[in-house]
Amino acid sequence: MEEEEEVKVLVADESHEKYVDTILKTIADAAKDRGTGIAKRTHEYLATKMKEAKAVIALSGDRFAGFSYIETWGNKQYVTTSGLIVHPDFRHLGIAKRIKDLTFSLARTRWPHAKIFSLTSGKAVMKMNTALGYQPVTFDDLTDDEAFWHGCEGCVNYPVLKERNRKFCICTAMLFDPEEHLPVKIPQEVIERIKKIEGKPTPEKDNE
Numbered sequence: 698m699e700e701e702e703e704v705k706v707l708v709a710d711e712s713h714e715k716y717v718d719t720i721l722k723t724i725a726d727a728a729k730d731r732g733t734g735i736a737k738r739t740h741e742y743l744a745t746k747m748k749e750a751k752a753v754i755a756l757s758g759d760r761f762a763g764f765s766y767i768e769t770w771g772n773k774q775y776v777t778t779s780g781l782i783v784h785p786d787f788r789h790l791g792i793a794k795r796i797k798d799l800t801f802s803l804a805r806t807r808w809p810h811a812k813i814f815s816l817t818s819g820k821a822v823m824k825m826n827t828a829l830g831y832q833p834v835t836f837d838d839l840t841d842d843e844a845f846w847h848g849c850e851g852c853v854n855y856p857v858l859k860e861r862n863r864k865f866c867i868c869t870a871m872l873f874d875p876e877e878h879l880p881v882k883i884p885q886e887v888i889e890r891i892k893k894i895e896g897k898p899t900p901e902k903d904n905e
């Protein structure tokens with residue numbers, strides 16, 4: 698790394714739109730290097746994620762260091778943290794982990810009841826997912842939202858996924874199920890009672 702400046706990891710906003718083209722190029726270059734495909738996203742898509750506080754950016758002064766964004770699927774029952782990228786000049790410094798920790802916390806805070814899943818062939822991502830409590834699952838356990846699976850069409854391995862009827866592919870499916878992290882399940886009537894006492898809708902409705 699050329700710069701000694703401290704790397705800051707923060708929830709992005711509209712002021713970070715100027716980094717979007719660099720982010721897209723860094724993602725495309727990394728996919729080329731790895732020989733994989735990626736869910737292709739437009740400038741507008743990432744800029745909107747920033748405006749909606751659904752993106753995390755890492756910066757070293759004015760230099761782009763890393764990025765990831767959050768997507769919701771199936772009526773917000775499922776969430777993914779997607780497009781994780783660290784610029785080659787800033788790798789192996791723990792930045793991906795800091796980005797992943799922040800997107801994960803952001804997702805858990807906004808959609809506490811959603812299942813968070815990951816479909817990846819990256820060893821680093823699998824390691825980070827495991828540390829956060831994701832478990833390996835079969836593809837059947839992921840969302841059936843067509844919009845999510847549409848993202849796989851840009852991948853070089855898409856013919857494999859299609860041939861196997863979406864049941865298997867090169868990627869490993871991993872899922873964080875919030876219900877599994879509670880020692881006991883709170884009955885629905887108690888949840889309704891709590892909502893009445895607090896006089897407000899569920900956290901998901903608060904945020905969208």
Ligand SMILES: CC(C)(COP(=O)(O)OP(=O)(O)OC[C@H]1O[C@@H](n2cnc3c(N)ncnc32)[C@H](O)[C@@H]1OP(=O)(O)O)[C@@H](O)C(=O)NCCC(=O)NCCS
Nearest residue numbers: 727781782783788789790791792793794817819820821822
């Ligand atoms: C994968 C990537 C995001 C990692 O970024 P990074 O900032 O270098 O990662 P970190 O330093 O935060 O490391 C996080 C963990 O992953 C491990 N790791 C990092 N790069 C790795 C690699 N190439 N292979 C295996 N493990 C790796 C680290 O050892 C660390 O694990 P630990 O906490 O047990 O020590 C980065 O290399 C990148 O952008 N690659 C290209 C795009 C990509 O592959 N994205 C993932 C899409 S699935």
